Amino acid sequence: MADSTPEPSSSLSITSSSVVSNGSSAPAGTSLEIVSLSRLSCNLERLLIDQELDCSDADIVPADGAPVGVHRCILAARSPFFRELFSRNPRPEGRPRYVMSELVPQGKVGREAFMAFLSYLYTGKLRPAPVEVSTCVDHMCAHDACRPAINFVVELMYASSVFQIPELVSLFQRRLYNFVDKALVEDVMPILMVAFDSKRDQLLAHCIQRVTRSDMNDTYLEKELPHEVAEEIKLSRKKFKPEDYENVDPVFEKRVRRIHRALDSDDVELVKLLLSESEMTLDDAYALHYAAAYCDSKVVSEVLDLGLANVNLKDGRGYTPLHMAALRMLPAVIISLLSKGASVTDTTDDGRNAASICRRQTRLKDFLEKTEKCQEANKDRICIEILEREIRRKPHAVPESISSPLLADGLHMKLLYLENRVAFARLFFPLEAKVAMEIANADNTTEFAGQSTSRSSRNLREVDLNETPAMRDKRLQSRVDALTRTVEYGRRFFPNCSEVLDNFMEDDLPDLFFLQKGTPDEQKIKRARFCELKDVVLKAFNKDKAESKRSGLSSSSSSSSSIKGDMRQQKAARKEICKV
Structure with a gap:
């Protein structure tokens, strides 16, 4: 039976140190053989981790990372799955490339889990789980059954099952079995799914028993689990707790x-x-x-x-x-x-x-x-x-209202101010701005501040002969309300980002409308100011990072400007601004 596959302990725990320390009475030939195997294992591991020894001949792209170079001869020798896969095209033109989501369509196998799996194939040794991907950020958690710990073993289980390494399947099945009784019932779901997909009947039965005893509602079961599994759990509950179904x-x-x-x-x-x-x-x-x-x-x-x-x-x-x-x-x-x-x-x-x-x-x-x-x-x-x-926050704190001398100048100036403020937020803090705009239903802001200024001004001056003044004012007021909510949500939930934007808008926004005013030297200074935006935001982030280090994991500092990732976008924005 697949579930009772024994674990060959020698293949999982061979190390030269353990044999030497415990093998004083072992024959000399045996010790020498183990030492040689251990050295061979270390040499093979270098092929996997040493960039200078990169002689891989294929790439596998995990679910959440860059391609991993592999050696087809090693994988084919260790795994029937890979032997069959590579035999379909033994001499391909160019470097073969395989996508993990196609190799393991039923589950996710991330980079760290795949590297741990490869390490075993190359060396015969199972390394400890990396702390950064197998522990959560709850300081009170023992990390013995939290979601990251479970997910990492689930990923290894998927890889071991699909790639047909029975000793690892047996090992990880026992680990997941031990998780079931300690984990929160919602965290049992990924274990149940890998047991179902991998046809681990014993593990699946244990998960079903745990969920049956829980207070998980039937709606959740129907949404999260395969139909046959959800029906089996509901049928078991009717036998286990008939009183819960009598008065329905x-x-x-x-x-x-x-x-x-x-x-x-x-x-x-x-x-x-x-x-x-x-x-x-x-x-x-x-x-x-x-x-x-x-x-x-x-x-x-x-x-x-x-x-x-x-x-x-x-x-x-x-x-x-x-x-x-x-x-x-x-x-x-x-x-x-x-x-x-x-x-x-x-x-x-x-x-x-x-x-x-x-x-x-x-x-x-x-x-x-x-x-x-x-x-x-x-x-x-x-x-x-x-x-x-x-x-x-204070229990009854109310979001600050928008304060700017521009807001006293009427509806058009309010809209112009808000359009530019939200556009700059999208440029410097894209994820926070997206969230705030989404819940405020203000998702039509133009991409860059320069574009926002020119287009807003042009649209406000255009006349629609079919639109009455009342209709126009209603349309503009609706837009102002949506953008106002966006700014208020930003101030409440992303205060550090908002502080940077407030300072910039108060100090520099008037120049946006008067770049062509003044002497040539004054105009040059004004344009140069906009080209310093990156430095302003970088300083804010250096401050946030320093605060984060002082306060530990619970820091509330902002961490979401795509300064390096969006350099092209920023350059385009600066060009647009400098054209005004």
Whole structure:
């Protein structure tokens, strides 16, 4: 039976030191053979990790990294899968290149997991899991069953199963089996899926038993698991907890499913119609929970705008909609809920708040990597910083209003100011600006500040003969409102980014309109000021990085300007500005 494949311990634990230290009574020939094998193992490992010895003859592209050079002869000798793969075209023209998502279509195998797997194929030794990809950023976690620890072994399990290395399959199956009873039930899901995909019946049965005993609702099971597995769990529950199904109202359940299907279709108007016809409420169907877990941020915002849902309602597991959004790790959904009054301090029945939920799901690598490179922050870090910043905020703090002398000059000048401010935010802080604009429904801002200025000015002067003054004012006011919300969300959730933008807009924005005024020397100075924008933002990031080092992992400093990654975009922006 596949599940009971024994683990050949010698192939996993051979080292020269262990034999020498314990083998004083072993025959001399045996010790010499082990030492020779160990040296051979080290030499083969150099082929994998030493760039100067790169004589690989093929590339494999993992799910989240650059191509990895491999030696087809070694992989073919160790793995029946690769032997069959390479035999299809033994003498290809050019260097062969294989994509991991095509080799392992049912699961993800990232770079670190693939390198650990290759290390075993090359050396016969299984290295310890890298800390940066197998631990989370929750300081209270023992890292023995958090999501990063589980995901790393799941990736190795997929690789070992698909590439047909039975001793590793047996080893990782036992590791995952031990995770099941210690992990949170939502973290059991990836284990269940790899057991199902790899046909590990014993591991699958253990996962099903754990989920059956849990309080995971049937809707979650139907959305996350294959149909046959979800049905098996529900059938087991009816036998295990028959009282939970005795009083179920089939009409009520049918109405709830209709509401959920309407949300899946992004049809909030249909949701309103179903509510009026059935005399149900959004809270009865846990509709906001469902939207936060499975719908895009626009649908979540529309459901919130109905004003019919309790944003802090707890479901049967003690989860609020914010907890569901934290499990999903989407900044726009989290901000939408917070902006409507979601409590960031509410905890689940087992004592976790939204920030700790995010931290237990975030790899150390993902939390730190972008800050070190001074590039755009990833969504995991943004989610954690938003939630922790909200915890530190005053309970009744209100976002600051926009302060600028330009706002006293009327609707047109307000719009011109806001267009340029949001355009600069998109240039310097692209991810934060995107999130703020998405939840404010202000997604039509032009790409660069220079373009924004010229186009806004031109559009404001153009006359539409079919548009009355009242219609024009209404259109402009709608745009001003959307951009105002964008700026307010930025100030509340991304204060460091906003401070940089505030200083720039107050000090330099007037020059944007008067570059052609003054003497030639004055005009030259004004244009040079815009070319210093990169230095201004870099200084802000150096300050943020210093604060981050002093405050540790819980730093709330901004980490998301794509200074290096978007150099071409910045140069284009400067050219546009200098043309004004």
